[in-house]
Amino acid sequence: xxxxxxxxxxxxxxxxxxxxxxxxxxxxxxxxxxxxxxxxxxxxxxxxxxxxxxxxxxxxxxxxxxxxxxxxxxxxxxxxxxxxxxxxxxxxxxxxxxxxxxxxxxxxxxxxxxxxxxxxxxxxxxxxxxxxxxxxxxxxxxxxxxxxxxxxxxxxxxxxxxxxxxxxxxxxxxxxxxxxxxxxxxxxxxxxxxxxxxxxxxxxxxxxxxxxxxxxxxxxxxxxxxxxxxxxxxxxxxxxxxxxxxxxxxxxxxxxxxxxxxxxxxxxxxxxxxxxxxxxxxxxxxxxxxxxxxxxxxxxxxxxxxxxxxxxxxxxxxxxxxxxxxxxxxxxxxxxxxxxxxxxxxxxxxxxxxxxxxxxxxxxxxxxxxxxxxxxxxxxxxxxxxxxxxxxxxxxxxxxxxxxxxxxxxxxxxxxxxxxxxxxxxxxxxxxxxxxxxxxxxxxxxxxxxxxxxxxxxxxxxxxxxxxxx
Numbered sequence: 001x002x003x004x005x006x007x008x009x010x011x012x013x014x015x016x017x018x019x020x021x022x023x024x025x026x027x028x029x030x031x032x033x034x035x036x037x038x039x040x041x042x043x044x045x046x047x048x049x050x051x052x053x054x055x056x057x058x059x060x061x062x063x064x065x066x067x068x069x070x071x072x073x074x075x076x077x078x079x080x081x082x083x084x085x086x087x088x089x090x091x092x093x094x095x096x097x098x099x100x101x102x103x104x105x106x107x108x109x110x111x112x113x114x115x116x117x118x119x120x121x122x123x124x125x126x127x128x129x130x131x132x133x134x135x136x137x138x139x140x141x142x143x144x145x146x147x148x149x150x151x152x153x154x155x156x157x158x159x160x161x162x163x164x165x166x167x168x169x170x171x172x173x174x175x176x177x178x179x180x181x182x183x184x185x186x187x188x189x190x191x192x193x194x195x196x197x198x199x200x201x202x203x204x205x206x207x208x209x210x211x212x213x214x215x216x217x218x219x220x221x222x223x224x225x226x227x228x229x230x231x232x233x234x235x236x237x238x239x240x241x242x243x244x245x246x247x248x249x250x251x252x253x254x255x256x257x258x259x260x261x262x263x264x265x266x267x268x269x270x271x272x273x274x275x276x277x278x279x280x281x282x283x284x285x286x287x288x289x290x291x292x293x294x295x296x297x298x299x300x301x302x303x304x305x306x307x308x309x310x311x312x313x314x315x316x317x318x319x320x321x322x323x324x325x326x327x328x329x330x331x332x333x334x335x336x337x338x339x340x341x342x343x344x345x346x347x348x349x350x351x352x353x354x355x356x357x358x359x360x361x362x363x364x365x366x367x368x369x370x371x372x373x374x375x376x377x378x379x380x381x382x383x384x385x386x387x388x389x390x391x392x393x394x395x396x397x398x399x400x401x402x403x404x405x406x407x408x409x410x411x412x413x414x415x416x417x418x419x420x421x422x423x424x425x426x427x428x429x430x431x432x433x434x435x436x437x438x439x440x441x442x443x444x445x446x447x448x449x450x451x452x453x454x455x456x457x458x459x460x461x462x463x464x465x466x467x468x469x470x
Contacts, residue, residue, distance in 0.1 A: 038069045038162040047221075050106040054117035054146035054219060057160050059104050062221075071100040072124075072140040072162040077230060086165040089130055091174050091235035091274060097164070099124060099140040100226045101208065105219025114152070115219030117144040122196075123205030126231055127166060130174045136166040141205065144217075172237050175275060179230040185213070187225030196227065234275035241268050242353045244367035254348075254368040259340045262293060263369055267332040267353045271324045277357040282332060283318030286351040289344040290336045290369065297334035307333070324357070338371055345373035 045051050045059050057068040065071065073083035077094040089095060099122060109115030121143050127136030141161040147154065168174045183196040189210035196213075199206040207215040210223050217223055243251040248264045257263055265284075271277055284292070292315050298307040301321065310319060314334060321330055336351065338344065352366040386395035 038071075038160070040160070042160065044069075045104050050219070051104045051115075052106065052109055053114045053148040054103055054105045054109075054144060054217075055158055056101060056103055056117070056120075056142045056144060057162075059102065062102065064221075065100050068100065068102055068104070069160070070162060071142075071160075072138060072164045073098045074138060074164045074166070084164075086135070086167065088167050088169060089174055089176070089233040090168070091170060091233050093233050094179065095166070095176075095231045095233065097124065097126065097138055097229050097231065098226060099228075100224070101142055101217075102221060102224035103144075103217050103219045107218075107220035107222075110218045110220070112149075114147060114149055117146055117158075117215075117217045117219075119215040120144040120208045120217045121205040121215065122200060122208055122227055123203060124200055124227075124229070126178070126201075127176055129236075130166045130168045130176060130233075132168055132170060132173075134167075136176070138164045138166065143205065144215075168233075170235065172235055172273075175234045175236045176231045177234055177275070179232050183227065183229035185209075185225060185227050188222060189225075192225075196229075200227075200229070235273045236275060236277065237271075237273040238277065238355070238363060239268075239270045239272055240353070240355050240363045240365050242266070242351070242365040242367045244351070244369060252367075254370060256370045256372050257338050258372060258374070259338055259342070259344065261338045262335050263290075263338065264333065264335050265351060265353075265367060267365075269324070269330040269332075269355060271326055271328045274326050276326060277324045277328075278322075279320065280322065280324045280330075280355060280357040281318045281320045282314060282330075283354050283356075284315040284334075284351065285354070286315065286336065287349045289339040289341070289347065289349045289371065290351060291339070293335040293337055297332065300331040300333070301329065338369060342373060344371045347371050 042055075042058055043051075045055075046061050047059055047063060051058065057071045059068045060066075062068050070085065073085055074087050074095055074097050075081060075083040076087065077096050083096075083098045087095065101120075101122065103115070103117050103120075105115030105117075107115070123141045123143075124139060126138045130136040139161060140163075141159065143157060143159045145155055145157055147156065166176065178198075178201070181195055183198070183200050185191055185194050185196060185208060187210060191209050191211055191213055194213060197206045207213045208217060208225075208227075209215060210217055210225075243253060243266050244255050245251045245264045245266070246255050246257060246261070251266055255263060267282065269280075269282070286292075292312055294312055295309065297310050297312060297314055297319075299310055299319070299321070300307045313319060314332070319332070324330065332353075338349070347370075349369045349371060350366055351369070352364055354362055354364040356362045
């Protein structure tokens with residue numbers, strides 16, 4: 001098998017094919033694999049009973065490739081393993097796509113013109129990204145114009161297609177990149193070794209041919225050939241972080257600021273993959289209450305180690321840093337001001353940086369500013385002193401100046417109602433005193449009667465008691 005692959009590689013670089021089908025059989029003997037998804041359903045032929053008009057890849061027992069309907073395959077560059085319908089790709093390796101073509105018309109139909117295909121084109125597509133658990137499809141579509149003996153005045157168009165697949169076990173997506181200038185046609189004619197246009201990867205495809213790439217291919221195996229091109233498997237990965245600071249030195253995911261404060265944002269990006277990221281665009285989006293500070297945006301990278309001030313576009317169209325090679329570092333510093341409106345008090349204002357680049361998913365990170373508003377203070381009047389404003393801070397506090405202090409009591413107000421109540425209370429106190437005096441005197445009289453003492457008092461008391469009768 002190694003000898004077969006060596007022959008294939010050697011012949012692919014040789015301009016002259018002298019044996020036709022025999023040489024092509026040697027070229028393609030490394031191909032194995034079962035039929036993949038192909039179409040459309042069509043009339044098939046054999047190498048012993050070919051078609052009577054121009055039609056492609058419909059022989060089921062081709063000596064070189066077996067069933068021609070399975071004409072798109074892929075293999076690892078530099079490997080001794082044959083081409084196959086499905087292969088697992090690994091970042092850092094290259095893979096060669098193989099697309100076989102053969103006009104199955106019998107050679108004796110070329111003279112009449114029925115066996116000659118015109119405007120023969122090949123279009124191919126490949127997955128730009130292969131993700132674990134999915135199959136990335138490589139397609140090959142052949143199209144051509146022809147006429148048949150049954151309807152020689154009616155030009156028709158034929159189309160056939162086939163597929164091969166790429167898979168990966170990598171946790172990160174694997175990006176597949178076309179290796180520029182590797183799309184090559186191989187046949188026994190003068191066009192052998194010609195580099196094909198990148199129109200190959202468009203819907204209309206690119207013209208094929210035998211001696212010239214004009215789209216004309218006669219029938220029979222000696223005019224058949226194949227196209228190869230190389231895909232490079234690359235790992236795209238990156239790190240993107242965003243932090244915020246009040247002083248430009250201490251960084252965090254969140255800070256607390258006051259209305260009117262300026263906060264500084266730091267964005268850091270690193271290409272941790274093994275391929276260049278193209279068209280890398282950084283864009284800032286932020287909540288209302290934050291506004292970009294004019295002229296504050298600076299970019300630091302390998303070309304601007306001291307920083308480069310850029311236009312104020314990072315929160316508008318975004319900043320395009322261009323291509324970022326594997327291992328590249330980019331840092332962006334800019335400031336924003338917190339709004340003065342009290343509606344932002346005690347709110348979290350979010351700020352997000354996003355990064356988009358070709359053939360990869362968008363990444364983003366964010367930082368937050370918590371707006372804290374102090375309670376308003378009533379300022380002292382200009383020129384105030386402890387005499388004119390004894391309640392000021394630093395002045396001695398007394399019950400006269402601060403009656404609310406503990407231990408201070410407010411004198412009652414005495415209006416008309418309060419005066420009347422005072423008189424009633426005084427009279428009540430006087431009556432009660434007289435009553436108490438009479439009670440004590442009576443008790444003494446009773447005590448004298450019982451003990452025989454204080455006769456004079458007793459008599460006087462009796463005399464007093466007889467007075468009402470006179």
